Amino acid sequence: MLDSSLDLHPQVALRPEPFGALAYHYDTRKLVFLKHPDVVRVVQSLSDHETVADTLAACEIDERRWPSFDKALTSLYESEMLHERR
Amino acid sequence: MSVVERPTPPASGPAALVEQLKGGLDAPICLTWELTYACNLECVHCLSSSGRRDPRELSTEEAKAVLDELHDLQVFYINIGGGEPMIRRDFFELVEYSISKGIGVKFSTNGAFIDAEKARRLASMDYLDIQISLDGTDAVTNDAVRGDGSYDTAIQAMEHLRDAGFGEFKISVVVTRHNVDQLDEFKALADEYGAQLRITRLRPSGRGADSWHDLHPTQAQQRQIYDWLIAKGDNVLTGDSFFHLNALGEEPLPGLNMCGAGRVVCLIDPIGDVYACPFVIHDEFKAGSVRDTGGFSHVWKQSDLFTELREPQSAGACASCGSYDACQGGCMAAKFFVGIPLDGPDPECVSGHGEQAMLAASAGKVDVPRPMMDHSKPERVAVTLTRR
Numbered sequence: 001m002l003d004s005s006l007d008l009h010p011q012v013a014l015r016p017e018p019f020g021a022l023a024y025h026y027d028t029r030k031l032v033f034l035k036h037p038d039v040v041r042v043v044q045s046l047s048d049h050e051t052v053a054d055t056l057a058a059c060e061i062d063e064r065r066w067p068s069f070d071k072a073l074t075s076l077y078e079s080e081m082l083h084e085r086r
Numbered sequence: 087m088s089v090v091e092r093p094t095p096p097a098s099g100p101a102a103l104v105e106q107l108k109g110g111l112d113a114p115i116c117l118t119w120e121l122t123y124a125c126n127l128e129c130v131h132c133l134s135s136s137g138r139r140d141p142r143e144l145s146t147e148e149a150k151a152v153l154d155e156l157h158d159l160q161v162f163y164i165n166i167g168g169g170e171p172m173i174r175r176d177f178f179e180l181v182e183y184s185i186s187k188g189i190g191v192k193f194s195t196n197g198a199f200i201d202a203e204k205a206r207r208l209a210s211m212d213y214l215d216i217q218i219s220l221d222g223t224d225a226v227t228n229d230a231v232r233g234d235g236s237y238d239t240a241i242q243a244m245e246h247l248r249d250a251g252f253g254e255f256k257i258s259v260v261v262t263r264h265n266v267d268q269l270d271e272f273k274a275l276a277d278e279y280g281a282q283l284r285i286t287r288l289r290p291s292g293r294g295a296d297s298w299h300d301l302h303p304t305q306a307q308q309r310q311i312y313d314w315l316i317a318k319g320d321n322v323l324t325g326d327s328f329f330h331l332n333a334l335g336e337e338p339l340p341g342l343n344m345c346g347a348g349r350v351v352c353l354i355d356p357i358g359d360v361y362a363c364p365f366v367i368h369d370e371f372k373a374g375s376v377r378d379t380g381g382f383s384h385v386w387k388q389s390d391l392f393t394e395l396r397e398p399q400s401a402g403a404c405a406s407c408g409s410y411d412a413c414q415g416g417c418m419a420a421k422f423f424v425g426i427p428l429d430g431p432d433p434e435c436v437s438g439h440g441e442q443a444m445l446a447a448s449a450g451k452v453d454v455p456r457p458m459m460d461h462s463k464p465e466r467v468a469v470t471l472t473r474r
Contacts, residue, residue: 017111018106024163026213031162033103
């Protein structure tokens with residue numbers, strides 16, 4: 001997923017919470033918990049950067065944590081919370 | 087009560103998240119709003135003892151003001167119910183207003199007011215979801231609980247929705263002793279209509295307090311429900327309502343496995359009173375009213391009751407049971423209305439501890455609380471007409 005260009009799906013709303021954020025998809029009616037504020041920061045910055053890796057770098061996420069971010073973003077992609085930028 | 091239909095736990099460490107959710111959020115994840123106590127039916131297990139409209143019900147303007155507040159709180163969607171919500175003359179006005187504010191709507195209905203034209207109107211709306219209540223896959227089973235003709239009414243509404251191209255609506259089933267053997271048939275029925283099946287737990291709330299002992303699943307049937315959900319529950323919604331069954335096996339049912347009452351969910355009743363969940367319409371669980379100063383937000387954020395519910399709860403009588411982590415002591419409402427203390431076992435405890443607790447309650451040591459806000463229609467008295 002690191003080389004992909006991703007965006008938050010336009011039908012998804014984020015609500016900030018102490019643990020991170022709630023993400024709600026108005027079309028699929030799925031609710032997902034973003035469990036860490038860093039994940040929220042990354043998700044919100046995706047559209048400003050070419051690739052996921054660029055976003056992680058720009059958000060100053062330690063490279064050792066990239067695999068776990070890759071996993072989290074992949075799961076968000078699979079649940080259609082994120083989509084590929086065209 | 088249930089938390090949300092199908093929350094996806096985070097990839098790692100759901101336990102920590104659940105602990106945080108138990109401490110409450112700044113706003114509910116979703117909330118149930120019973121729009122009216124009026125209903126054309128008189129189901130024997132009605133959670134809100136509905137039947138007659140309450141003259142104090144919120145006006146259109148008051149309801150819109152609540153929706154404005156929910157918008158500001160970023161509540162993503164609301165579950166509208168009743169009574170029968172479509173009885174309200176401003177039903178479409180309120181639904182459309184909610185959706186225009188970015189608050190998705192799912193509403194529960196018995197289908198009596200969904201004709202072909204209304205079905206087309208509903209099908210044309212975005213962010214709208216419909217739950218048709220059905221408690222049997224045949225008229226005999228369903229109508230025994232929901233009233234004569236209610237099966238045909240529901241099926242007709244489902245046909246209208248299908249013909250109008252509504253898409254995937256929900257069929258919502260309260261699992262009872264009498265329909266538990268029909269779970270496969272419910273699933274087939276849902277598939278036939280392009281609908282999604284939702285099954286939820288019967289509670290001894292509202293008129294359910296009187297019918298619960300005859301309707302609630304037996305111990306053997308509890309396992310049947312659990313096994314069915316594990317085997318075939320993949321695309322079946324449960325509103326997270328069966329978490330008390332998690333003590334039955336190694337594999338937990340999907341969901342957060344926690345009671346969300348006053349923490350991440352709540353109920354607004356037709357007159358604007360705010361309760362911890364839809365299953366506890368009783369003064370002990372009333373946190374305030376949307377008509378109070380500060381409105382809904384103040385009740386949600388400041389009420390004594392909700393503050394208390396967000397504090398760590400005692401495992402009480404269940405502390406020594408090895409299954410407590412799995413079942414969390416079960417459902418607060420179910421205990422309350424059968425007279426079991428809130429830190430006691432669930433009446434449907436799969437290890438059988440609820441039976442003893444209920445016996446203790448019925449032995450007269452406890453006054454079993456009666457549901458409040460009864461809007462049941464008066465019993466019809468047979469009148470003999472005589473010729474003058």
